[in-house]
Amino acid sequence: MDFKNPMFAVEYYRQTVTSNEGSVSLLVIVLEVLLSCCGNLPHHVQKDMLHELVDGLSNFSVQRELIRLNVEIAVQLTHHLVESKKEARKKVKSWTGDLLQRSQLYLENTLKRDSTKVLDKDQFLCHLHTVGEVAMHNPRQLDEKTFRLLQQFLFISDANSMGDIAADPVAKALTVVTVGKLCVLNQMWAKQLTRPLVKLLKITQDLPTLMNIIYVLRDLCVRYGAMMEPHLLSLWLCLKDTVVQVRITTLTCLVELLQGNYIKCRGAMFFHLLSMLCDLDENVVELTTYFLRDYLVATNKNIMYEHFIDALFHFNGYQGHEVYGKCSMTREERENFLMKGDKFRESRELLYGFMLENMDDEHRMLSRNNLVMKVLDGASEGQVRLDEDGENVVLDAIHILNSKQICLSALQQECDEDPAAENIDKVTNILVKARNKAIGEVSTILNSHIPYNRHPQILFVINMHFCGSENIVMSNFINITCFTCHSVRRRI
Numbered sequence: 364m365d366f367k368n369p370m371f372a373v374e375y376y377r378q379t380v381t382s383n384e385g386s387v388s389l390l391v392i393v394l395e396v397l398l399s400c401c402g403n404l405p406h407h408v409q410k411d412m413l414h415e416l417v418d419g420l421s422n423f424s425v426q427r428e429l430i431r432l433n434v435e436i437a438v439q440l441t442h443h444l445v446e447s448k449k450e451a452r453k454k455v456k457s458w459t460g461d462l463l464q465r466s467q468l469y470l471e472n473t474l475k476r477d478s479t480k481v482l483d484k485d486q487f488l489c490h491l492h493t494v495g496e497v498a499m500h501n502p503r504q505l506d507e508k509t510f511r512l513l514q515q516f517l518f519i520s521d522a523n524s525m526g527d528i529a530a531d532p533v534a535k536a537l538t539v540v541t542v543g544k545l546c547v548l549n550q551m552w553a554k555q556l557t558r559p560l561v562k563l564l565k566i567t568q569d570l571p572t573l574m575n576i577i578y579v580l581r582d583l584c585v586r587y588g589a590m591m592e593p594h595l596l597s598l599w600l601c602l603k604d605t606v607v608q609v610r611i612t613t614l615t616c617l618v619e620l621l622q623g624n625y626i627k628c629r630g631a632m633f634f635h636l637l638s639m640l641c642d643l644d645e646n647v648v649e650l651t652t653y654f655l656r657d658y659l660v661a662t663n664k665n666i667m668y669e670h671f672i673d674a675l676f677h678f679n680g681y682q683g684h685e686v687y688g689k690c691s692m693t694r695e696e697r698e699n700f701l702m703k704g705d706k707f708r709e710s711r712e713l714l715y716g717f718m719l720e721n722m723d724d725e726h727r728m729l730s731r732n733n734l735v736m737k738v739l740d741g742a743s744e745g746q747v748r749l750d751e752d753g754e755n756v757v758l759d760a761i762h763i764l765n766s767k768q769i770c771l772s773a774l775q776q777e778c779d780e781d782p783a784a785e786n787i788d789k790v791t792n793i794l795v796k797a798r799n800k801a802i803g804e805v806s807t808i809l810n811s812h813i814p815y816n817r818h819p820q821i822l823f824v825i826n827m828h829f830c831g832s833e834n835i836v837m838s839n840f841i842n843i844t845c846f847t848c849h850s851v852r853r854r855i
Contacts, residue, residue, distance in 0.1 A: 423490060427537075430492045431492075463494065473487060535569060561597045570609070580616075584620050588625050598616070611650070621658075639651040640713060641710040675687075675738065678702045704755065728771070
């Protein structure tokens with residue numbers, strides 16, 4: 364980026380940042396502009412600014428919200444002021460090493476159990492933030508003793524041993540960020556901290572601390588993917604948190620990890636993501652729709668078809684089938700992500716509709732055939748037992764077969780003039796493609812876009828399992844079948 368007058372940014376910086384005038388958000392913008400244009404400044408101005416920045420950091424007089432940008436600008440200026448990268452790294456390690464040593468010594472003296480030092484909260488938070496930011500540029504200067512003390516402070520159960528600061532939510536939240544950065548730099552520390560951090564995620568009532576734990580877990584997944592895989596469940600469960608902000612943050616982090624290929628969308632994870640389409644917050648639904656439609660479907664056009672039949676068994680919690688509903692889930696997952704019963708019928712239909720809308724016509728026809736052969740025939744032959752969950756699977760299948768979304772796109776468009784003649788070529792092409800897939804006879808598929816050929820299976824299930832019973836499913840079957848027959852007459 365070219366700046367015509369970079370000195371304006373310097374003058375404004377000295378007017379606002381050094382005098383602490385203006386809001387924090389304004390000061391952050393000023394420093395971000397300065398970070399972008401510091402390479403275009405005259406050499407003597409760069410040298411003076413580096414001296415001012417390092418002095419401010421060394422005196423620990425910088426507002427903690429501005430420490431990161433101050434460190435980044437100082438590092439950039441150091442590289443601009445010397446010719447070789449090797450010399451620049453040496454100079455950066457020199458002033459960052461001094462900062463780290465002083466901040467670590469302060470924290471050690473403050474966090475010792477027998478410390479009699481009067482605690483200044485602002486100074487404590489300033490040193491805490493400085494350690495996390497400066498360590499990123501000089502990790503070898505980190506002292507394990509400092510990490511142990513911060514770990515002890517974060518998970519301390521005896522608040523009286525460290526005074527009021529131990530119960531301060533801001534201090535806890537910032538400590539999470541700092542130890543998270545240290546763990547990114549040291550795998551052994553990350554292994555030791557991950558399990559306690561996940562436990563804290565489940566029990567903490569402080570929103571900033573919870574949010575920071577989510578961000579730290581995301582960063583650790585990027586850095587140590589395989590090591591973090593056993594702990595991913597805790598992150599997925601945050602998708603069902605009662606606080607909207609937590610759900611949005613968690614979903615954003617998971618989308619970033621999936622798009623970066625740091626974690627895989629395997630097992631029940633796909634269905635967990637799909638279930639977020641039923642969230643009450645519009646932003647969550649919008650982000651989920653974007654990811655599923657513009658990323659997952661765009662990279663794998665078969666993904667909705669491949670998971671469609673399994674979705675019926677999964678969301679209804681049916682586990683008796685030989686093939687479907689085999690995703691391994693914990694008790695917490697089942698309680699939070701399944702949508703069993705009539706209470707969630709509309710939610711399930713919304714998900715099925717979304718999956719069908721993101722299939723092509725060929726996959727819709729194959730899905731229609733699978734619903735009849737795998738679900739309805741399975742129920743009539745005893746492969747799907749008709750307990751409460753099985754009944755809901757069958758009812759969902761019949762609702763889908765009678766839905767508009769499963770029809771071919773050409774047939775979904777209502778035309779006033781002879782729609783059959785207008786769309787017959789499209790339908791024929793789709794049938795030719797589908798014939799080479801898992802369908803035995805073209806004639807069976809041809810008839811499958813009209814509902815009448817599905818009634819033998821439906822009626823057999825009714826006669827076999829519901830005649831003479833006073834089950835609510837019997838009534839549902841009959842109502843749906845009557846409605847479908849009416850639709851057939853209307854279409855014919």
